[in-house]
Amino acid sequence: MKIAVLGAGAWGTALAISLAARHRVTLWSRDSAQVAAMAAIRENRHYLPGCPLPEGLAPSADFESALQADVALVVTPLAGLRETLARLARAPVPPPFLWACKGLEAGTGLLPHQVVAEVGPGLQSGVLTGPSFAEEVARGLPAAVTIAAADGAFARDIAQALNSERLRLYANDDLVGAEVGGAVKNVLAIACGISDGLGLGLNARAALVTRGLAEITRFGLALGARRETFMGLAGMGDLILTCTGDLSRNRRVGLALAGGDALEAITRNLGHVAEGVSTAREVARRARALEVDMPITDAVCAVLEGQLTPAAAVAALMAREPKAE
Numbered sequence: 109m110k111i112a113v114l115g116a117g118a119w120g121t122a123l124a125i126s127l128a129a130r131h132r133v134t135l136w137s138r139d140s141a142q143v144a145a146m147a148a149i150r151e152n153r154h155y156l157p158g159c160p161l162p163e164g165l166a167p168s169a170d171f172e173s174a175l176q177a178d179v180a181l182v183v184t185p186l187a188g189l190r191e192t193l194a195r196l197a198r199a200p201v202p203p204p205f206l207w208a209c210k211g212l213e214a215g216t217g218l219l220p221h222q223v224v225a226e227v228g229p230g231l232q233s234g235v236l237t238g239p240s241f242a243e244e245v246a247r248g249l250p251a252a253v254t255i256a257a258a259d260g261a262f263a264r265d266i267a268q269a270l271n272s273e274r275l276r277l278y279a280n281d282d283l284v285g286a287e288v289g290g291a292v293k294n295v296l297a298i299a300c301g302i303s304d305g306l307g308l309g310l311n312a313r314a315a316l317v318t319r320g321l322a323e324i325t326r327f328g329l330a331l332g333a334r335r336e337t338f339m340g341l342a343g344m345g346d347l348i349l350t351c352t353g354d355l356s357r358n359r360r361v362g363l364a365l366a367g368g369d370a371l372e373a374i375t376r377n378l379g380h381v382a383e384g385v386s387t388a389r390e391v392a393r394r395a396r397a398l399e400v401d402m403p404i405t406d407a408v409c410a411v412l413e414g415q416l417t418p419a420a421a422v423a424a425l426m427a428r429e430p431k432a433e
């Protein structure tokens with residue numbers, strides 16, 4: 109197959125490396141200097157250092173040529189999804205596509221498939237999501253993720269076509285559930301980073317992961333998701349990975365907040381996107397409108413907005429009235 113990966117950050121590069129073992133892959137970046145450097149040194153030194161680009165992977169700054177493919181993967185941060193899709197939709201023959209960004213769009217609070225419905229209507233598409241740190245996928249370590257699409261047959265076909273012995277792909281037709289799992293786990297990873305950074309222990313972390321899953325589930329059900337999706341890779345799988353794995357940028361944001369660093373400096377020094385930072389506010393806003401109770405998300409928002417210190421946010425969570433589980 110010919111595959112276009114649109115977006116050459118850590119995750120786009122890792123997916124391109126993994127897929128290039130069996131397919132011809134073009135890795136598009138909007139930054140032509142980055143493309144020239146990747147072509148010369150066969151490595152994406154800023155976003156994924158130490159992971160060689162294999163032969164079947166061609167870096168490119170030519171969006172239109174890259175799109176002459178059987179399938180495209182949009183792997184920009186969520187903030188770039190709308191403009192990238194608008195360009196894709198203008199192609200003479202737009203290919204079917206997957207997006208791999210996680211979150212709710214800043215300002216609109218839309219899930220990615222709702223952005224897709226506004227800019228890329230009528231095209232076959234779905235989300236690729238689940239527990240998958242870029243560095244591990246690029247090194248060829250085993251991972252399993254989900255492709256979810258409203259059209260379950262499309263999800264199954266594309267999962268079959270892209271599946272490999274390194275990256276196992278499951279299919280799902282619960283698009284909303286898959287997206288909610290991937291979006292909200294980043295907010296909860298910030299919470300776990302805060303808790304671990306404050307030295308609150310393993311019991312506290314297990315409580316946050318478990319009650320966090322309850323928040324994800326309540327929010328997802330209110331948006332029309334299926335409960336069982338949250339027990340799968342896109343739900344519990346990604347939540348556990350991101351809340352406990354130090355490769356997570358969102359978790360690292362929480363750790364640094366607990367250490368007293370300012371949010372602006374943390375995100376500047378990270379060198380990568382941490383989607384939970386902007387998604388937290390959007391989840392809290394939509395949850396309020398839906399009358400869904402999300403106390404951990406609210407506490408993360410209060411810390412991110414500087415209304416509470418990390419320690420005060422934990423104290424506020426623990427001071428809540430006992431309730432039925």
Ligand SMILES: NC(=O)C1=CN([C@@H]2O[C@H](COP(=O)(O)OP(=O)(O)OC[C@H]3O[C@@H](n4cnc5c(N)ncnc54)[C@H](O)[C@@H]3O)[C@@H](O)[C@H]2O)C=CC1
Nearest residue numbers: 116117118119120184185186188208209210241242380381
């Ligand atoms: N890194 C990981 O392990 C994983 C990341 N993701 C998700 O994938 C998405 C991308 O993440 P990363 O690649 O890790 O981010 P990153 O911060 O490593 O790289 C982002 C890349 O996107 C480019 N970019 C930014 N805005 C753009 C735009 N408007 N148009 C085109 N390119 C643009 C940047 O120049 C950069 O190359 C995020 O939504 C993230 O949550 C999902 C699974 C795993």
Ligand SMILES: O=C(CO)COP(=O)(O)O
Nearest residue numbers: 238239240241356357358
């Ligand atoms: O989504 C991810 C793993 O599945 C990556 O998480 P971070 O963006 O927190 O690094």
